Amino acid sequence: DSGVTQTPKHLITATGQRVTLRCSPRSGDLSVYWYQQSLDQGLQFLIQYYNGEERAKGNILERFSAQQFPDLHSELNLSSLELGDSALYFCASSVGVGTDTQYFGPGTRLTVL
């Protein structure tokens, strides 16, 4: 158990819908990262927050957004869902930035029908 929690574990929804994925980092960790794992794209970095502020962006679609709240939990919002958004979404956290090890949550499996 990494100490990173993600809810829900599974999510099934329809195209065009909007969903919110939630992540609670390890106690004391200030950085949160979101990654997407799909069969065709592999593991890809989406976005990073540090202490409530956006720090880095990767291949995140405009339909996707995220935020980190004062209690340091983070939410990833996916809207206007398409079939291709079906994937495993991982959250990771680290103490700070730089070379701090990232610890991964169990992931949320999103299925868009």
Add this chain to the structure above:
Amino acid sequence: AQSVTQPDIHITVSEGASLELRCNYSYGATPYLFWYVQSPGQGLQLLLKYFSGDTLVQGIKGFEAEFKRSQSSFNLRKPSVHWSDAAEYFCAVVNWGSNFGNEKLTFGTGTRLTIIP
């Protein structure tokens, strides 16, 4: 941009045999290298990491990896595999330092390890 190549998509090894999983990274000023393992239906667990110092690093579950700058490689090894090692293994790099503020992990495509009795 940094990149990671795992040339072997799938490897099958007999239980008790030795294992080596290959990982090559693209040139970076200061590559920080990681190996993660993903069991079916699970998240990613850190096996080991290399930042600096001794180029042979020890990890959990009996794994080790050797950083070879001349070959741009960071291969993962285990002297004797167990059936529970069957999983997907990912090599990753953070090219921190050349682009401060960008600590994202860049992952390889993964190597699926199958263990046969």
